Amino acid sequence: MHAPVPGPQAIVKGQPHWTTYLYRLIAGEISATTRYVDQVVQWQLQPFDSGYLLEQVQAPAKARAKTVADLPERSDPATRAVVLCNGTFNFSNDIQRFLLDVHPRLLRGDRVVAVCYNPYLQWLYKLANAVGLRRGALPTTFLTRAALDNLAKLSQFEVVRLRPVGFCPFRLFGIGSAINWLLAMVPLLRWLALVSVVVLRPIKPAVKKPSLTIVIPARNEKGNIEAALKRMPDLGGAELDVIFVEGHSKDGTWEEIQRVLPLYAPKFSVRAFQQ
DSSP, X not given: XXXXXXXXXXXXXXXXXXXXXXXXXXXHHHHHHHTTSSEEEEESOOTTOOSHHHHHSOOSOXXXXXXXXXXXXOOOXXXXXXXXXXXXXGGOSOHHHHHHHHGGGOOTTOEEEEEEEOGGGXXXXXXXXXXXXXXXXXXXXXXXXXXXXXXXXXXXXXXXXXXXXXXXXXXXXXXHHHHHHHHTTSTTGGGGSSEEEEEEEEOXXXXXXXXXXXXXXXXXXXXXXXXXXXTOOOXXXXXXXXXXXXXXXXXXXXXXXXXXXXXXXXXSEEXXXXX
């Protein structure tokens, strides 16, 4: 059973005031994906995560999951879900196993959205902990873009979107917002953001219905043409293609085939050829 998402008041309590602005920036980038899906499930909430990020993300439905078994099990390909991982990659010793575990629970239209710390700013996170601006344990794992791409391929995923977010964690009367907007568009400097929002797509084969083609030779079989179509079995949703091949009949077989073709066309594909 999914854990309920607490209300905004419960979440903001204990949340450092300055991080609320940064989390809203990150939530805005995540919402570019999640607002178009049916559900967002945050997997393995870290001890430092108050839940404020999930609250700010835009989505029709939200939930939490502690284990793989808690993730939603679905079969309808028309539905879409996002598995949200906030810092989870940075506190995991086996990211490949992490992704392989979640892969079977995903459909082709689902996505994994991961918030990852910048591998080039490890010193900054240590400094933030030292001066008390950041709480909790320091990240143990940092991934470069190349390492992330390789891990995704090994785990049957593909990185389809990576956006740096949060160059200035303070609003600064609008100056911080201008900095965050501007640096996101500057080459090279854009990779100095505090975090990256990474979207991964599970690589899964397309589900295609089986098809069956039935060829019926017909020479002087006028009385059996419609009977053959009436006795056609139900093949469990498989696409059925029936082909009549008429061979110089003298009893009106070809004319009978032409008569029944439009009658059974709504049920399955029916075609006819003369030898």
